[in-house]
Amino acid sequence: MSSLTNKIISENFTREKALAVLNDKEIEKVRELVICSAFPLSTETTENLCRKARKLFNQELFIDVKVDPGLIGGAALVWKGRYRDYSLKAKFEEKQDILTGIYDQFIQDRRSWLSPEH
Amino acid sequence: MTNSSKTEEVGLVRSIRGKIALVDGFPTIKVGELVMGENGAKGYIAGLFPNWVEVYLLTDEDVEPGQMFKKSGGFLGIKAGDNLLGRVINPLGESLDEQPALKDSPKDEKIPLEENALGISKRRYIKEQFETGITVIDTLFPLGKGQRELVIGESRAGKTGFLLDIIANQKGSGVICVFAMIGKPLSEVRDIYKQIKDKGLLEHSILVVSTSDDTAPMSYLAPQTAFAIADFFRKKGRDVLLILDDMGIHARNYRELSLVSGRAPGRESYPGDIFYQHARLLERAGCFADGGSITALPVIELSLSDFQAFIPTNLMGMTDGHLLFRSDLAQQGQTPAVDISLSVTRVGSQTQQRLQNAMSMKIKETLARGKQFELVSSFGTELPEETKLILIQKGQIEELLIQRPGRPLSLEMQTVLLALPFTQFLKNKDRTLVKNNYLAILDLFEKDSTLKKIRDEVFKNKNIEELIGLLDGAKDKLEAGTILPENTKKEEIEEEDRPQPIGTKK
Numbered sequence: 001m002s003s004l005t006n007k008i009i010s011e012n013f014t015r016e017k018a019l020a021v022l023n024d025k026e027i028e029k030v031r032e033l034v035i036c037s038a039f040p041l042s043t044e045t046t047e048n049l050c051r052k053a054r055k056l057f058n059q060e061l062f063i064d065v066k067v068d069p070g071l072i073g074g075a076a077l078v079w080k081g082r083y084r085d086y087s088l089k090a091k092f093e094e095k096q097d098i099l100t101g102i103y104d105q106f107i108q109d110r111r112s113w114l115s116p117e118h
Numbered sequence: 119m120t121n122s123s124k125t126e127e128v129g130l131v132r133s134i135r136g137k138i139a140l141v142d143g144f145p146t147i148k149v150g151e152l153v154m155g156e157n158g159a160k161g162y163i164a165g166l167f168p169n170w171v172e173v174y175l176l177t178d179e180d181v182e183p184g185q186m187f188k189k190s191g192g193f194l195g196i197k198a199g200d201n202l203l204g205r206v207i208n209p210l211g212e213s214l215d216e217q218p219a220l221k222d223s224p225k226d227e228k229i230p231l232e233e234n235a236l237g238i239s240k241r242r243y244i245k246e247q248f249e250t251g252i253t254v255i256d257t258l259f260p261l262g263k264g265q266r267e268l269v270i271g272e273s274r275a276g277k278t279g280f281l282l283d284i285i286a287n288q289k290g291s292g293v294i295c296v297f298a299m300i301g302k303p304l305s306e307v308r309d310i311y312k313q314i315k316d317k318g319l320l321e322h323s324i325l326v327v328s329t330s331d332d333t334a335p336m337s338y339l340a341p342q343t344a345f346a347i348a349d350f351f352r353k354k355g356r357d358v359l360l361i362l363d364d365m366g367i368h369a370r371n372y373r374e375l376s377l378v379s380g381r382a383p384g385r386e387s388y389p390g391d392i393f394y395q396h397a398r399l400l401e402r403a404g405c406f407a408d409g410g411s412i413t414a415l416p417v418i419e420l421s422l423s424d425f426q427a428f429i430p431t432n433l434m435g436m437t438d439g440h441l442l443f444r445s446d447l448a449q450q451g452q453t454p455a456v457d458i459s460l461s462v463t464r465v466g467s468q469t470q471q472r473l474q475n476a477m478s479m480k481i482k483e484t485l486a487r488g489k490q491f492e493l494v495s496s497f498g499t500e501l502p503e504e505t506k507l508i509l510i511q512k513g514q515i516e517e518l519l520i521q522r523p524g525r526p527l528s529l530e531m532q533t534v535l536l537a538l539p540f541t542q543f544l545k546n547k548d549r550t551l552v553k554n555n556y557l558a559i560l561d562l563f564e565k566d567s568t569l570k571k572i573r574d575e576v577f578k579n580k581n582i583e584e585l586i587g588l589l590d591g592a593k594d595k596l597e598a599g600t601i602l603p604e605n606t607k608k609e610e611i612e613e614e615d616r617p618q619p620i621g622t623k624k
Contacts, residue, residue: 028169032142034130064184078186081143083128
């Protein structure tokens, strides 16, 4: 983590401040955005992403970044109880019939190429 | 941002309390929907609150805050079909026995666990007797098809053995037996399954099992699953016997869930709606207009020193009678160990033949008078002949009410047997004569044509006196077929067949 982040945490994460946050009713109104990524993100990428998300949604957010290698690539978002999948895995699932059709055709072509009559 | 290719509802775990997860999200979810966590944890929605939904966890996987839950499709329910017969399943319908996993068949139906009980207009008057084959039940505390009779008693009083005997005696009768074991130890489940299997009872039985190491929500669902299966067969016009063992554990599991989820505790820390939870279950039993019936035998253990405990009195209030089992009677060799003075059936009498009813009243009167006279006789005073006769008859009746293992009796045989103490054949004879000749008497009524005719046509008699008259006429045949007290060798052989008190080593 960057030294700037460490400094911020060490100065602000005291017992009184943590309890003040937990008791703050305003905290309950802050929504949570979960970003599921296929691979671990660097601190810089995470901070950029969070900055852009806050700007896009135009409100205070709790952002949670999770790693899910099953997504293969891309990301998925969870916002207000809805999971929106923009990952490569979802694309593959969407095109599953086309992809398996191409694969089956390839196998068939290989078999016919390797057959004794050919 | 490009359009999403896939959108679904999810929830994120906020906190865990025992086996209850508070989940944020799921904007349009309904109570009863099934959900699954990232690590395969299964649960269902039990409550909807402004800021979270309550998920009851059904499996043992660890759930942590921040974990995501997705809908796994559908509501709480199981797939029911004839392939359930002979199987042991958990409350989710998954098989637990060593047989292959349950396969789906086109005839299977997905049935919900929760269903409202049918109203009055959909029910029939209970007029058919549910035959258990056990003399003390069928004659003194008869059950009707569709009745709810509470089986209540102390630990080690023989309740489970009694229930297994009833299941065994339904073999070949077309009655389907659903046995729900709620929160029972694995060893006990294994033992009961082995007994049912060894006696060849699996073909007409289904076991719904939640063990003591299952989660509290799983044990909470067990009776609902059992009722759902019973309803499935009842709708096909079948008669179903449903045993719920034991409702006290169910109540304790529901109490645990309610306390953990923060609901206000009531009497004995049970939630305020515990009566409703049990009543809405038991109301699903009954005798229905479209054919079929569900006869329910809920079981609860209680200590006789605390007869006014909360849950047992609740259950007594929502059933049609109760059978009280006592461990001291079991230790004396009385099988089943039912306390005749404290047991009740509110519905069964209307299902009996007139003669059976009359016999039942006569037996109870004799036993009650005999009990009173026993108190007087203990002072050692000289008793009048009539009093001595009552005491002798009481002893003989008690011997006749002891059920021999593996010998269920027809209603006709029970009636004839219980008339014998009032005949010349057993007049002033010691109870040991009955004890030593019980099986011989049963065989006589099977083999001798005169006695067989008396037995088969017993309900044609207008009253007990007419029946007694017929039996007096056949006194010679009865005496010829029974063993006199001098013949000790045969007595020892018959003694082995008599049920032994609990704890006796053979």
